[in-house]
Amino acid sequence: MGKNLVLGIESSCDETAVAVVENGQKVLASEVASQMDLHSRYGGVVPEVASRVHLESLPLLLQEVLAQSQTHYDDLTGIAVTSAPGLIGALLVGLSTAKGLAFRLHLPLATVHHIEAHLYAAQLDAAPVEFPALGLAVSGGHTELYHMEDWGRYRLLASTRDDAAGEAFDKVAKLMGLGYPGGPMIEKLAKACPDSGDHFPFSKMKDKSLDFSFSGLKTAVMLEVKRNPPKGEQDLQRLAAKFQNTVREEITSRVHAFLVGLKPKSLVAGGGVACNQDLRDALRKEAESFGAVLRVPPPKYCSDNAAMVAGLGAYQLAQGRKAALSATAHPQASFY
Ligand code: KG4
Ligand code: ZN
Numbered sequence: 001m002g003k004n005l006v007l008g009i010e011s012s013c014d015e016t017a018v019a020v021v022e023n024g025q026k027v028l029a030s031e032v033a034s035q036m037d038l039h040s041r042y043g044g045v046v047p048e049v050a051s052r053v054h055l056e057s058l059p060l061l062l063q064e065v066l067a068q069s070q071t072h073y074d075d076l077t078g079i080a081v082t083s084a085p086g087l088i089g090a091l092l093v094g095l096s097t098a099k100g101l102a103f104r105l106h107l108p109l110a111t112v113h114h115i116e117a118h119l120y121a122a123q124l125d126a127a128p129v130e131f132p133a134l135g136l137a138v139s140g141g142h143t144e145l146y147h148m149e150d151w152g153r154y155r156l157l158a159s160t161r162d163d164a165a166g167e168a169f170d171k172v173a174k175l176m177g178l179g180y181p182g183g184p185m186i187e188k189l190a191k192a193c194p195d196s197g198d199h200f201p202f203s204k205m206k207d208k209s210l211d212f213s214f215s216g217l218k219t220a221v222m223l224e225v226k227r228n229p230p231k232g233e234q235d236l237q238r239l240a241a242k243f244q245n246t247v248r249e250e251i252t253s254r255v256h257a258f259l260v261g262l263k264p265k266s267l268v269a270g271g272g273v274a275c276n277q278d279l280r281d282a283l284r285k286e287a288e289s290f291g292a293v294l295r296v297p298p299p300k301y302c303s304d305n306a307a308m309v310a311g312l313g314a315y316q317l318a319q320g321r322k323a324a325l326s327a328t329a330h331p332q333a334s335f336y
Helices: 036-040 047-068 088-105 114-123 165-175 182-191 215-227 233-262 277-289 307-318
Strands: 005-010 015-022 026-034 078-084 109-113 133-138 143-150 153-159 266-270 293-295
Touching: 005 047, 005 088, 005 307, 015 047, 015 307, 026 047, 026 307, 036 047, 047 088, 078 088, 078 114, 078 307, 088 109, 109 114, 109 307, 114 133, 114 143, 114 266, 114 307, 133 233, 143 233, 153 233, 165 182, 165 215, 165 233, 182 233, 182 277, 215 233, 233 277, 266 277, 277 293
Parallel strands: 005 078, 078 109, 133 266, 266 293
Antiparallel strands: 005 015, 015 026, 133 143, 143 153
């Protein structure tokens, strides 16, 4: 890959993010403006509000990131943007901005899949990932495992039949009377019960597939909360640990099964739930027991950011995968 400077834009959900990445891997600047406080009072993301706030935040973030990275618009060699999946209005704000920049600056445009970018984040400010790899995407909307032969060459191995892992964290946090997003709050509570081996029943597919399912777990927590309403901090901590243990085991048991079958060189993990230290520790143990390397980015590149978008966009452009200026956004789309 020749020297290039790609500007990335991410606006698929409730984070507005802009970044500049050099040669697809070195992050020169990456800023995220979270709308979390705005949405938390509604217990989830309000799409209309998200779009309007992206519109306000993007120009300011662009200026800030260019200043931080000491980059001028003329130095850029490409523009990358998330075009799928996500909230359609939110995606369109980022895509329109990216198209305007690409058009005005005569730069190539790369449209990027958000989940593929979460996996690509593994090589930001780090060595290239060694393939073949087992890929785990765990976010608010996705829980998927892939066989990765290279960037752009994937096979879906397992996905969730109902809720995603992050969605389960968020719904359970709501049941427990905590705020949004649930992941960080549940993790904090669970940390106070480090040795709890307690867990809820594990899901089992009737057809013996290794797909995920988290809706039964959510119901199990709901019944437990109804039967035994948490009376204080300690009860909440125990419940959080019991839930987190179950999610960790649901994920690592499937990772284990695919590591046995595929014997990859790397285990690549990404997405907001991969911020969870308990899960990271368990994944590292699994990978190492198979002689594979765990490639999980630091938390700032696990949760939504634009460095992953700029990085993957740079890779796509280097491969000649330039998007047309007529490109559109897709609320749901796959990349494998
Ligand atoms: O990747 P992400 O930032 O946005 C999506 O693409 O969905 O993931 C957000 C999800 C939320 O469901 C949030 O609760 C979860 O990631 N999350 C966590 C943690 N931090 C964020 N889940 C568990 N433990 C965490 N520390
Ligand atoms: Zn995400």
